[in-house]
Amino acid sequence: MHTPLTEPPAAAEAEHLERQRAAITRLGHELRALVEATVRTAASHDTLHRAADGVRHVTGQLTGRRRARAEVPEVDGFPGGPRMYSPVVGAGSPLAPPVHITPTDDGLIGHCTLGFAHEGPPGYGHGGMSAMLLDELMGQACTAAGTPGLTVSLQMRYHQPIPLETPLHILGRVTGTNNRKIFVTGAITTQADPSTNLVTADGVFIAPDPDQVRALFPGMREEA
Numbered sequence: 001m002h003t004p005l006t007e008p009p010a011a012a013e014a015e016h017l018e019r020q021r022a023a024i025t026r027l028g029h030e031l032r033a034l035v036e037a038t039v040r041t042a043a044s045h046d047t048l049h050r051a052a053d054g055v056r057h058v059t060g061q062l063t064g065r066r067r068a069r070a071e072v073p074e075v076d077g078f079p080g081g082p083r084m085y086s087p088v089v090g091a092g093s094p095l096a097p098p099v100h101i102t103p104t105d106d107g108l109i110g111h112c113t114l115g116f117a118h119e120g121p122p123g124y125g126h127g128g129m130s131a132m133l134l135d136e137l138m139g140q141a142c143t144a145a146g147t148p149g150l151t152v153s154l155q156m157r158y159h160q161p162i163p164l165e166t167p168l169h170i171l172g173r174v175t176g177t178n179n180r181k182i183f184v185t186g187a188i189t190t191q192a193d194p195s196t197n198l199v200t201a202d203g204v205f206i207a208p209d210p211d212q213v214r215a216l217f218p219g220m221r222e223e224a
C-alpha cells in the first residue's frame, strides 16, 4: 500500500493540536485532583512537606519557553474558539471547574460542579466564583450572538447559597443591544431544580471598536 512520505501540513497541524489539547486536558484533570486533595486533606505536616517537594519537582519540568502576556496560546482560538487555560472553561486550568457550555434556544447553558477549592461559606460556593461563572457565560453569550464584548458592569444577586459537589446550570442570554452596548442576563440553578434561581445577574458588555481590539489584543491572530 502506498503511504505518503509527508503528511499535508494542515492535517499534521490538526493532529499536533489534537495531541497537545489532549495532553493539556489530562494535566489539567490531574492538577484539579491535586488541588481538591490539597484543600481537603488532613495529612500530617511530614506528608505535606513531602508533597510540596514533589510538586516543586513537577513545576521544574514546566519552566521552558513560556508564552508572553498578550500571546494567544497556539491551542486556543480567540475570539470564539477553545480557551484551554481559562479559569472558567479551560480544560487545562486547575482553577476551572471546568464549565462545559452548549447553546440553548436563546442563549447558552453551562454545566459544572463546584468543589471544595471553590468554597466560600462552609459547604457552599464562593460568591466570587458565582460572579466569575456568570461573567464568562454572559460574555460568551455576547460572542455567540455575534457581538463579542467586554464586561463593564455586572450586577449580582445572591438569592440562595450554591451547594458544593452538586451539578449546576449556568445560563447566559443577550436581552438587547444599543450601539456598542450589549445587555445580558444570567442565572445559576442546580441541575436538579432548574426553576429555582440561586444567583442571578444583569450585565452590560461593550463591543470594543476595531482600534480598541488592536490595542487590547495585540496577540490576536490575523484570521480572527
Ligand SMILES: CCCCC/C=C\C/C=C\C/C=C\C/C=C\CCCC(=O)SCCNC(=O)CCNC(=O)[C@H](O)C(C)(C)COP(=O)(O)OP(=O)(O)OC[C@H]1O[C@@H](n2cnc3c(N)ncnc32)[C@H](O)[C@@H]1OP(=O)(O)O
Residues within 6 Å of the ligand: 079, 135, 136, 139, 140, 143, 148, 149, 150, 151, 152, 153, 179, 180, 181, 204, 206, 208, 209, 212, 213, 224
Ligand atoms: C471580530 C473581532 C472581534 C475581536 C474580539 C473583541 C472582543 C473580545 C471580547 C471579549 C471576548 C473575550 C473573552 C471572553 C472571556 C471572558 C468573558 C468574561 C468577560 C470578561 O471578563 S471581560 C474583562 C473585564 N472587563 C474589562 O476589562 C473591561 C474594561 N473596560 C474597558 O476596557 C473599556 O470600558 C471598553 C474598551 C470596554 C470600552 O471603552 P470605551 O471608552 O469605548 O467605552 P465608553 O466609555 O465610550 O462607553 C461606551 C458606552 O458604554 C457605556 N458604559 C460604560 N461603562 C458602563 C457601565 N459600567 N454601565 C453601563 N454603561 C456603561 C457608556 O456610557 C457608553 O454609552 P453611550 O455610548 O451610550 O454613552
